[in-house]
Amino acid sequence: MPTRIRLQRKGKKGRPYYHVVVADQRAPRDGKYIERIGAYDPNRNPALVEVDRDKALAWLQKGAQPSDTARAILSYTGVLYKNHLQGGVAKGAFDQAEADRRFEVWLNEKKGKVEAKRSRLAEEAGKAYQERVAVETKKSHDRADALTAKLAAESAAAATAEAAAPEAGESAAEGEAPATGGEAPAQE
Numbered sequence: 001m002p003t004r005i006r007l008q009r010k011g012k013k014g015r016p017y018y019h020v021v022v023a024d025q026r027a028p029r030d031g032k033y034i035e036r037i038g039a040y041d042p043n044r045n046p047a048l049v050e051v052d053r054d055k056a057l058a059w060l061q062k063g064a065q066p067s068d069t070a071r072a073i074l075s076y077t078g079v080l081y082k083n084h085l086q087g088g089v090a091k092g093a094f095d096q097a098e099a100d101r102r103f104e105v106w107l108n109e110k111k112g113k114v115e116a117k118r119s120r121l122a123e124e125a126g127k128a129y130q131e132r133v134a135v136e137t138k139k140s141h142d143r144a145d146a147l148t149a150k151l152a153a154e155s156a157a158a159a160t161a162e163a164a165a166p167e168a169g170e171s172a173a174e175g176e177a178p179a180t181g182g183e184a185p186a187q188e
Contacts, residue, residue, distance in 0.1 A: 005066040
C-alpha cells in the first residue's frame with residue numbers, strides 16, 4: 001500500500017489549520033488516515049509546527065513519501081535532516097553519537113532562530129503600539145491647543161466687544177448731552 005505523509009485540513013473558512021497525517025495515497029484529503037503525526041497552524045507568526053519526530057522518521061524509513069508541503073514541514077522540524085544523518089550512520093560515515101551531536105547542534109540553532117524571530121516580532125509590535133500611542137497623543141494635544149486658541153480668541157473678542165460697548169455708550173451719552181444742551185439754549 002503506497003503511503004503518503006500529507007496535510008489534512010481542519011478549521012473554519014479562511015482560518016485553516018492542518019493535521020500532519022500518514023494516509024493511503026488513494027484516500028481523500030480529509031478522509032481516513034493511518035496515523036496522525038503532527039499539527040501545523042499557519043495562522044500564527046511564526047507558524048506553529050508540531051511533529052512527532054520519531055513517528056515521522058519511522059514512516060519515512062518505511063517508505064512513506066511526503067507531499068511537497070509536508071516535505072517542507074518535515075524539513076523545518078528537522079525530520080529530513082535526521083533521516084539523512086541516519087543514512088550516514090547506516091553507510092558507516094560516522095557513528096550514532098556523532099549523528100545525535102550534529103542533530104542537537106542543528107536543533108539548537110533552529111530554536112535560536114525561531115526565538116529570535118518571536119522576540120523581533122514582539123519588539124516590532126511594541127514599537128508599533130508606542131508609535132500609535134504617540135500619534136494619538138500628538139493629535140489629542142493638537143486638538144486641545146486648537147480649542148484653547150479658539151477659546152482665547154473668543155474671550156479676546158468678547159473683551160474687546162465689552163470694552164467697545166461702554167465707550168460707545170459714553171460717546172452716545174456725550175452726544176446726547178450736547179444735543180440736549182443745544183436744544184435748551186434754543187428754547188430760551
